[in-house]
Amino acid sequence: MTICLSTNGLSVYELAGAPVKLLVSTTHGVRVLERDGAAAPWRITGHVLDGKHVSAMMIVPGGGIFAAVHHGGLFHSADDGATWEQRTEGLTIEHVYSLGYRVRPEGTVLYAGTEPVSLFRSFDNGFNWEELPAIGQVPGHEKWTFPPPPHFAHTKNFMFDPRDPDVFYATVEQGALLKTIDGGVTWRELGSFYRPDDAWYKDVHRVAAHPSNPDELYMATGIGLYRSDDAGESWARLTDPGFRIGYPDQILFPPGPDDVMLMSGSEADPTVWHTSHHAHGTVMLSRDRGATWEDASSGIVGDGRANIEAFNMAVYPGGVSLFAGNTDGEVYASDDRAGNWSLIAQGLKPISKGRHFRNLQPVAG
Numbered sequence: 001m002t003i004c005l006s007t008n009g010l011s012v013y014e015l016a017g018a019p020v021k022l023l024v025s026t027t028h029g030v031r032v033l034e035r036d037g038a039a040a041p042w043r044i045t046g047h048v049l050d051g052k053h054v055s056a057m058m059i060v061p062g063g064g065i066f067a068a069v070h071h072g073g074l075f076h077s078a079d080d081g082a083t084w085e086q087r088t089e090g091l092t093i094e095h096v097y098s099l100g101y102r103v104r105p106e107g108t109v110l111y112a113g114t115e116p117v118s119l120f121r122s123f124d125n126g127f128n129w130e131e132l133p134a135i136g137q138v139p140g141h142e143k144w145t146f147p148p149p150p151h152f153a154h155t156k157n158f159m160f161d162p163r164d165p166d167v168f169y170a171t172v173e174q175g176a177l178l179k180t181i182d183g184g185v186t187w188r189e190l191g192s193f194y195r196p197d198d199a200w201y202k203d204v205h206r207v208a209a210h211p212s213n214p215d216e217l218y219m220a221t222g223i224g225l226y227r228s229d230d231a232g233e234s235w236a237r238l239t240d241p242g243f244r245i246g247y248p249d250q251i252l253f254p255p256g257p258d259d260v261m262l263m264s265g266s267e268a269d270p271t272v273w274h275t276s277h278h279a280h281g282t283v284m285l286s287r288d289r290g291a292t293w294e295d296a297s298s299g300i301v302g303d304g305r306a307n308i309e310a311f312n313m314a315v316y317p318g319g320v321s322l323f324a325g326n327t328d329g330e331v332y333a334s335d336d337r338a339g340n341w342s343l344i345a346q347g348l349k350p351i352s353k354g355r356h357f358r359n360l361q362p363v364a365g
Contacts, residue, residue: 001016001017001020001021001314002019002021002022002023003019003022003059004022004023004025004058004065005310005323005331006054006067006310007055007056007351007352008056008097008099008157009056009098010057010058011311011312012252012313012315013312013315014315015314015315016316017317018038018316020034020038021033021080021081022323023057023065023081024310024325024345024348025056025057025067025310025351026348026349027352028050028052029052029349030048030054030067031044032044032046032047032048032081033045033345038335042333042344044345046081048082048083048084049069049084052075053069054067054068054069055068055096055097055353056098058100060125061103061108063101064125066087068112070095071095072095072096073086073088073091073094073096074088074091074112074126076126087126088129089129090122090130091120092131093116093118095114095154096112096114097113097154098155098156098158099113099158100160108125109122110122111158112129113156113170114155115155116136116153116154117141117152117153117154117172117175118136118155119131119133119135121183132184132185134184134186135170135184135187138188138189141176144176145174145201147270147271153172153175154172155172156205157206158171159206161214162209162214163214166183167180169232171205173203173205174203175202176191177193177202177219177232178190179231179232190232192233192235193237199222199223200222203222203223204219205219205221205222205249206219206251207232208220208252210289211258215230216229216289218261218290220265221248224237224248225237225238225263244293245263245265245282246265246266246267247265247267247269248263248264248265249264250264250308250310250311250312252322254313254315260337262284262286262296262322263283263284263285263286264283264308264311265307265308266282267282268280270356270359273307277305277361278304278305279307279359280304281327282295283311283324283338298339300324300332300341302326302330306327307327308326309325309327309352309353310325311325319335321333321334321335322337322338324341325351326351327356328346329346329348329349330345330348331343331344331346332344
C-alpha cells in the first residue's frame, strides 16, 4: 500500500490496508520510506528523481505514479516509484505546480496546473497533453501575481466535485478562486470573499469540500480560513491573521464525526518568515466545523522554525494514517487522528512549496 506526500498533490488516499510505503517530495527529489507492517517503524530506503524540486505527486488507480517538478516538467513511474520517465508531450509550460485526476465512464482524465497560470489535460495517462488556456484568461487575470520573483501566479491546487466529473475548482496564487462546469474548458471566478482592505490580493491556497455535503466548502487563504454553504457563491470568514494559524494551507476531514476537521499552516505569512526565520508551523483540530479550534500537534517537536508544507491522509478499513512534512526535511505520522505524532524521518531535503524553505534557513551566528 503506497501513498505520496507532497505540497500540491493529492491529500487523501483510500487504501485496502494501512500504508507501508511513502514517497516524500522534497526540493531535491523523492525520498522513499517503507515499513514492514502497520505497527512497524518506518525507515528510509531510497532516493529517486535526485536534484529535482518535486511540487506535486499523485497515484492514479491503474495508471501509476506522477511527479510534477518545478521548472522540470512531469515524470511517471509504472513500477511503484522505482524508475521514472518524462511525460511532457504537448506540455508547453514545464513549471508544473499541481496535479489531479478524474475517473470518468470513458476513462481517467489527468490535469496539470502550471506557473504561469494554465491548465493541461491528458486522456492517455500522460503520454500526450493538451492545453486548456481559458483558465488564465478569466477577467481580472492581469492582476494576478506572486510576491517572489519572477512574480508569476500559479495554478496551486484542484478540488473536484464528487457528483459531477465536469465540475471542479482551481485556486490561483495569488489571484482567484475559479470554478468550471465543463471539465476545464471555461471558467468563472468566485470572488465574493475578497475585501479591498485584505492584506493580500485573493491569496487562495486550496479548497476542501465537506465529505457529507460537497456544497459546503472550506477555503484556506493567506489571511485565514473561510466557509461557504452554497458551493462558493458566498463566504464567511472563520479565522484571521491573529489566529494561531494565521496562514493556513492544508485542510483534512478524517473519517468519523461529521464536525471534525484538521488544518495545518504557519503562524504568519512568509513576509514575516523573511525576518524572523520562524514559521511556527502546526496542526489544529476543530470539532465544530471550524467555529473553534484546539492544538493537535503533540509530538511535533522543534524550535518553531519549520512550516508544515505537506499534509495528507490515508484512509483504510479500520484506520486512518496522517502524515505531515516540513521545511526542515522532517516527516511526522499519526495513527490516532492527530492525537499524537511520531517523527518517522529527518535529515531530508526541505519539503517546501516553491522557495518557502529559503526564508526559514538557520541564521548564521
